[in-house]
Amino acid sequence: xxxxxxxxxEAAGVAAGISSVEGKQDVALVVNNGPLNAAAGVFTMNRFCxxxxxxxxxxxxxxxxxxxxxxxxxxxxxxxxxxxxxxxxTAQTVAFMMHVEPEEVAVCSTGLIGELLPLxxxxxxxxxxxxxxxxxAQAGDDAAHAIxxxxxxxxxxxxxxxxxxxxxxxxxxxxxxxPQLATMLCVITTDxxxxxxxxxxxxxxxxxxxxxxxxxxGCMSTNDTVLLLASGASGITPDPDEFNGLVADCCASLxxxxxxxxxxxxxxxxxxxxxxxSEDAALACARAVAASNLLKCAISGxxxxxxxVVSSLGTVPADVAPYDPNDVSVTINGVCxxxxxxxxxxxxxxxxxxxxxxxxxxxxxxxxxxxxxxDDLTHExxxxxxxxxx
Amino acid sequence: xxxxxxxxxEAAGVAAGISSVEGKQDVALVVNNGPLNAAAGVFTMNRFCxxxxxxxxxxxxxxxxxxxxxxxxxxxxxxxxxxxxxxxxTAQTVAFMMHVEPEEVAVCSTGLIGELLPLxxxxxxxxxxxxxxxxxAQAGDDAAHAIxxxxxxxxxxxxxxxxxxxxxxxxxxxxxxxPQLATMLCVITTDxxxxxxxxxxxxxxxxxxxxxxxxxxGCMSTNDTVLLLASGASGITPDPDEFNGLVADCCASLxxxxxxxxxxxxxxxxxxxxxxxSEDAALACARAVAASNLLKCAISGxxxxxxxVVSSLGTVPADVAPYDPNDVSVTINGVCxxxxxxxxxxxxxxxxxxxxxxxxxxxxxxxxxxxxxxDDLTHExxxxxxxxxx
Numbered sequence: 001x002x003x004x005x006x007x008x009x010e011a012a013g014v015a016a017g018i019s020s021v022e023g024k025q026d027v028a029l030v031v032n033n034g035p036l037n038a039a040a041g042v043f044t045m046n047r048f049c050x051x052x053x054x055x056x057x058x059x060x061x062x063x064x065x066x067x068x069x070x071x072x073x074x075x076x077x078x079x080x081x082x083x084x085x086x087x088x089x090t091a092q093t094v095a096f097m098m099h100v101e102p103e104e105v106a107v108c109s110t111g112l113i114g115e116l117l118p119l120x121x122x123x124x125x126x127x128x129x130x131x132x133x134x135x136x137a138q139a140g141d142d143a144a145h146a147i148x149x150x151x152x153x154x155x156x157x158x159x160x161x162x163x164x165x166x167x168x169x170x171x172x173x174x175x176x177x178x179p180q181l182a183t184m185l186c187v188i189t190t191d192x193x194x195x196x197x198x199x200x201x202x203x204x205x206x207x208x209x210x211x212x213x214x215x216x217x218g219c220m221s222t223n224d225t226v227l228l229l230a231s232g233a234s235g236i237t238p239d240p241d242e243f244n245g246l247v248a249d250c251c252a253s254l255x256x257x258x259x260x261x262x263x264x265x266x267x268x269x270x271x272x273x274x275x276x277x278s279e280d281a282a283l284a285c286a287r288a289v290a291a292s293n294l295l296k297c298a299i300s301g302x303x304x305x306x307x308x309v310v311s312s313l314g315t316v317p318a319d320v321a322p323y324d325p326n327d328v329s330v331t332i333n334g335v336c337x338x339x340x341x342x343x344x345x346x347x348x349x350x351x352x353x354x355x356x357x358x359x360x361x362x363x364x365x366x367x368x369x370x371x372x373x374x375d376d377l378t379h380e381x382x383x384x385x386x387x388x389x390x
Numbered sequence: 391x392x393x394x395x396x397x398x399x400e401a402a403g404v405a406a407g408i409s410s411v412e413g414k415q416d417v418a419l420v421v422n423n424g425p426l427n428a429a430a431g432v433f434t435m436n437r438f439c440x441x442x443x444x445x446x447x448x449x450x451x452x453x454x455x456x457x458x459x460x461x462x463x464x465x466x467x468x469x470x471x472x473x474x475x476x477x478x479x480t481a482q483t484v485a486f487m488m489h490v491e492p493e494e495v496a497v498c499s500t501g502l503i504g505e506l507l508p509l510x511x512x513x514x515x516x517x518x519x520x521x522x523x524x525x526x527a528q529a530g531d532d533a534a535h536a537i538x539x540x541x542x543x544x545x546x547x548x549x550x551x552x553x554x555x556x557x558x559x560x561x562x563x564x565x566x567x568x569p570q571l572a573t574m575l576c577v578i579t580t581d582x583x584x585x586x587x588x589x590x591x592x593x594x595x596x597x598x599x600x601x602x603x604x605x606x607x608g609c610m611s612t613n614d615t616v617l618l619l620a621s622g623a624s625g626i627t628p629d630p631d632e633f634n635g636l637v638a639d640c641c642a643s644l645x646x647x648x649x650x651x652x653x654x655x656x657x658x659x660x661x662x663x664x665x666x667x668s669e670d671a672a673l674a675c676a677r678a679v680a681a682s683n684l685l686k687c688a689i690s691g692x693x694x695x696x697x698x699v700v701s702s703l704g705t706v707p708a709d710v711a712p713y714d715p716n717d718v719s720v721t722i723n724g725v726c727x728x729x730x731x732x733x734x735x736x737x738x739x740x741x742x743x744x745x746x747x748x749x750x751x752x753x754x755x756x757x758x759x760x761x762x763x764x765d766d767l768t769h770e771x772x773x774x775x776x777x778x779x780x
Contacts, residue, residue, distance in 0.1 A: 307503025
């Protein structure tokens with residue numbers, strides 16, 4: 001179940017020959033049949049944002065969307081005016097079939113940067129996706145499959161509100177994952193009765209604590225798009241706190257699934273920094289540790305190398321995160337191996353055979369904490385990214 | 391030829407059993423026989439700086455050093471008071487043999503973080519190195535070998551001034567190489583007659599344009615140390631500009647050798663950003679590109695993936711580096727493959743079989759430029775760093 005879990009939505013995923021993988025589903029369509037068509041979006045901060053991001057940012061600016069058309073197999077990024085026209089034409093194709101305005105259709109693309117899309121295939125794929133639209137679970141699954149690139153599995157979520165409203169979603173993302181945002185396309189749908197303003201607030205809060213807290217490889221994409229659409233088809237007006245909480249929960253689940261499928265990864269690494277003077281300080285430290293190639297390699301080799309934890313911590317300027325190196329302790333999978341800046345338990349006591357590795361860092365400087373997720377760095381990551389284009 | 395190229399210096403490198411590699415030289419000693427003993431140093435900015443860095447920073451603070459004792463096989467970092475006492479004891483051992491004060495002896499260590507050194511072996515190694523001191527070329531070579539860790543070759547430099555003074559040096563560094571500083575130990579010697587103040591100024595300028603412009607893996611070490619010692623044994627007072635230029639040239643050569651021996655690397659990547667509004671802006675852009683794991687993987691796969699160049703550029707905030715994405719061009723090995731933010735020549739025209747890859751980025755925003763060097767990211771890098779400890 002993904003975007004069709006919520007009532008009022010139809011979806012489809014079809015193979016249009018855009019992807020270089022023969023027969024792979026590569027065009028997804030999500031349609032909101034209402035009665036509401038409220039929408040909110042969050043987009044990449046990258047200054048080289050892709051044509052579809054430029055299009056969709058404008059499309060969602062009025063808080064309304066009736067459909068989202070997505071393709072894998074090409075990012076349509078850094079493609080100039082011709083690329084923008086491709087996104088516009090794609091939206092027009094869907095709008096024509098739905099008898100709506102192009103500005104009510106968001107466009108998302110993912111794949112190689114720097115090449116135009118095979119537009120005829122995208123248009124034909126959109127037409128076939130429109131014909132295949134369905135509100136059943138299989139249609140949601142198909143859409144989630146169609147947006148995958150180096151993902152090894154589809155990533156979906158569904159949550160049921162206490163009085164019956166529903167939220168469902170899908171995301172793709174595996175590499176080029178860095179905070180603000182992680183690299184991905186994400187569509188979340190709900191049948192709750194909520195305004196565009198409430199959607200945007202819920203999405204902003206949810207994204208901040210999820211997609212903005214994961215880092216596979218420190219590389220920010222040009223195409224990141226997260227959309228939240230409400231149909232109102234349940235007729236239920238949810239408690240705002242519950243609604244926000246469930247949206248955040250959906251974002252967190254999808255973000256966690258991205259980490260679980262990080263390119264070539266063999267460990268998921270949860271980094272928690274506590275004892276900081278502020279949440280920002282804790283976050284800066286956690287991100288510095290999550291960005292360390294050396295640590296990520298050590299974890300892939302099952303080595304709880306805390307020296308690479310503290311050497312990364314030590315790169316955070318003192319004015320950003322005040323702490324005394326002699327007060328810092330590091331615990332990996334429950335074993336304290338660095339206490340007050342010096343060795344404690346022997347590193348051999350740490351069980352590194354688990355998929356999930358917990359690194360807990362106590363700065364000993366305050367009461368705030370923050371958490372980020374990352375993956376280890378493996379031979380397979382290099383293989384995937386050395387051979388992606390060729 | 392390395393540190394013994396300049397007159398007035400003796401050196402040695404011996405195997406003391408500190409390294410886990412049987413029979414590897416792991417203790418180096420460099421002695422300045424004067425008549426001058428002027429010295430300058432630059433150290434890591436990491437807040438978790440190692441015990442030997444804490445010791446040596448104090449030792450060189452008065453602008454005088456008579457010897458430097460270095461070991462590979464252990465970094466003595468994050469080892470608390472006991473680690474500091476080990477550095478002190480090591481300096482005392484050398485000072486006792488030389489009949490000088492411990493504060494005239496700098497100490498450098500490199501290797502695994504978070505473990506104390508086998509002090510008896512260090513002390514015994516220092517004594518044997520003292521007995522083996524020699525001013526010939528072989529002694530300089532031995533010292534350069536003894537500081538190697540994952541380096542596959544020793545890194546040495548020698549330069550002759552126009553009126554006969556000499557500068558020689560050695561460096562180790564292969565991984566954990568990031569700006570400010572690169573991860574390494576470096577000792578440069580000269581027989582010119584120069585003051586400590588002039589040495590420090592020459593070293594600061596030289597380091598800024600060399601070791602601070604290379605990035606193997608974005609990881610800042612706890613042990614980085616660059617020392618410049620003058621014996622005055624040539625009796626020659628050099629032209630200050632020539633002296634500064636030659637010191638910078640030595641730093642540049644050693645930094646280039648580090649990149650040429652970056653852990654597991656198959657390509658050396660030179661990134662030049664021009665057309666920037668300021669040198670700082672150009673440098674920020676160059677560093678962002680150099681830090682991209684995705685680009686570094688692409689290069690290792692012989693893929694001139696300019697999408698990964700611009701997506702990295704796009705992460706630099708506009709207030710740091712003002713430019714318009716539509717004005718940016720990227721040339722790789724002389725082939726312009728992105729012109730004004732859109733595809734230009736086909737990427738297949740780029741010859742990627744060369745060891746050295748030139749990435750030239752024109753921001754189209756001004757007249758300033760900056761250059762950094764990095765390596766590609768290979769299977770072998772992961773192998774080295776996943777298996778370093780275990």
